[in-house]
Amino acid sequence: MRDLLSKKSHRQLELLELLFEHKRWFHRSELAELLNCTERAVKDDLSHVKSAFPDLIFHSSTNGIRIINTDDSDIEMVYHHFFKHSTHFSILEFIFFNEGCQAESICKEFYISSSSLYRIISQINKVIKRQFQFEVSLTPVQIIGNERDIRYFFAQYFSEKYYFLEWPFENFSSEPLSQLLELVYKETSFPMNLSTHRMLKLLLVTNLYRIKFGHFMEVDKDSFNDQSLDFLMQAEGIEGVAQSFESEYNISLDEEVVCQLFVSYFQKMFFIDESLFMKCVKKDSYVEKSYHLLSDFIDQISVKYQIEMENRDNLIWHLHNTAHLYRQELFTEFILFDQKGNTIRNFQNIFPKFVSDIKKELSHYLETLEVCSSSMMVNHLSYTFITHTKHLVINLLQNQPKLKVLVMSNFDQYHAKFVAETLSYYCSNNFELEVWTELELSKESLEDSSYDIIISNFIIPPIENKRLIYSNNINTVSLIYLLNAMMFIRLDE
Known part of the structure; x- marks a missing residue:
């Protein structure tokens, strides 16, 4: 659906997504290569987005450019902006609210000619038909096609374009x-x-x-x-x-x-109550098949990752319902803002193999039931599994081998113990913190040690397969952040 944006807006959106996602310096030449455009275009785009988003702080130096304040609310604001300033999306919304109007009224509303309107509608229909089964007609002005797709598209559109507390429906109070x-x-x-x-x-x-x-x-x-x-x-x-x-x-x-x-929720394959679902498992062969496929999947994951599924039947119920609400609940598919996909990718960055296995098995489940198994639907179902499984993250983290951390200080042993005890209290349970007890120290002895991370207030030469944290005054707050970050880097490998 991003092709409904102008080419320039599309590129500017991708530019901002890169800056937000990676939180690092980018040279214009690198951005030009990533965005498949010229450095001049990148320069113009940066100038435009700086003007369009005055609340964002762009930092430029010889290192390149980056966004400094990357609060989560800012990236959402970016999508709202591009929705609001898109002629194509605005015309679609106008037609949704004003079906049956004259085409001339659309031209007057957007200060465009009749030929421009027909060209825009042709472009809209071309893009929409790649993903959805509906189109916009101007004779008369209406939106026609698969009614489920139409309703889903616009409900998702409203959820992405407007802020959570907004209610843009003048004809229907809430x-x-x-x-x-x-x-x-x-x-x-x-x-x-x-x-x-x-x-x-x-x-x-x-x-x-x-x-x-x-x-x-x-x-x-x-x-x-x-x-x-x-x-x-x-x-x-x-x-x-x-x-x-x-x-x-x-x-x-x-x-x-x-x-x-309520047509989506009155279908026989959606169960508003878990007990009704469990009763139907014994009566309906299709529901029984769905249940056993999900049950086998959960057993495999439980054994492979040593996870105890405390809410097994409840989880199966939610997964079954999710699988049968394709394009009937929000975030099944996205328009511009892939918020649920980003959530899954962030989780996958921490537990890559686990999420890969989840997606593979859930894709098999959808294909076996002969329901939609698109990548977005697999993400949607994976999200349900990850968020609805009780204590999943805790169990996954507890099953990880603990990282061994050595703390050393050139002041005295008491300082090293003080730092180790403080970090042990504030950091997660995934670390074993110790202090150096030998009288002598060499690079070779550290190389031969079993420590994964070494913290010191004196410089140590680089050691292969060891992560070194040097802090001259051993800033405890910074160390807590670095140590916890290193745990997630380890999980990502």
Whole structure:
């Protein structure tokens, strides 16, 4: 979807991503090679992004250029900026909110000619069709195609373009939606939290706009759970919610509308409750197959990495649901900001082999069930496994062999012991800290020692396969940071 940005904006976004991700100096020549452009283009791009993002601090020197303040919020701000200043994305959003308008009104809104509009729409459709099954029509002005893809695309778009606390939907206030969702949570005991609640509101309000313009998803009766729909329509308090919908939205909350709002969660392969899932494992051959595939996968990972799966069935339930909500929950696929993919990559930097094994086995699971097994879907399912497995990170870290650390000081033994005790308290349990007890010291003796890391306040010549930390005054705060960082460097090897 990044091809919906102009070529220049696309390059500037990649430039900022490089500076944020690597947090180091870059020469213009290196950036030009990485971005496949000229040094002159890099110079112009740097000038533009410095002006566009005054809150970012760019540091230039003979070493090159880097971004100094790389708070997590800053990179999110970058994506919001490129969404906001993209003509293609802005036109798509305008059409979503104003279906049925005249093409001339779009031209007036964006100060473009009719020929330019048709050219832009042609470009939009060309890019969208590479990934999604829908297109924009100007005769009449509407968005047509696979309704699931349309609803997912725009819900994901709104989640990426707007900040978490923003609500850009003028026609639909959030209160009636919150009332409806709270009723669903109450009646189903569905586990709820802040982020899931916001996700559902974005999905439902997107569905409401599509319903308002007369676009409905085809519902396969064989895969639809009528009992869930009937249960909700008979829930105590539904009349009050329906009145709010009528007065606020001018929409009747009848069975058809409720079905369209919750069609993803009323499908038979989605289980709102873990106990219902476990019962279905015994009755439905497909669900049984899904369960046993995931069970075998978890057994393999558990044995290979010596991890005790405390929430085994709960984890399988979540994985099954995730696998059957393709393009029906946010972050399955991204538009510009691959936030979930970045999360997985960061975890993979720490535990590369583990994540590689997870992805391989989950890809096999998806392929065996003949559901979408794209790289983004595998990432999405891997994220569910990593975040929903109880105490996963703790178990993985505890299973790592401890790093042996030697602390030496040219002051006296008491100083070395003081530093070792302090580091032992503040650093993780993945280190064994000791002080040098021999009377003599040589480079050869250090080479032959079993220590992985050597900390000293005097200079030691480089030693192969040893990490040396020299600190003249042994700054404890800096050492804590360096030591913990070295643990993750070890895990990445």
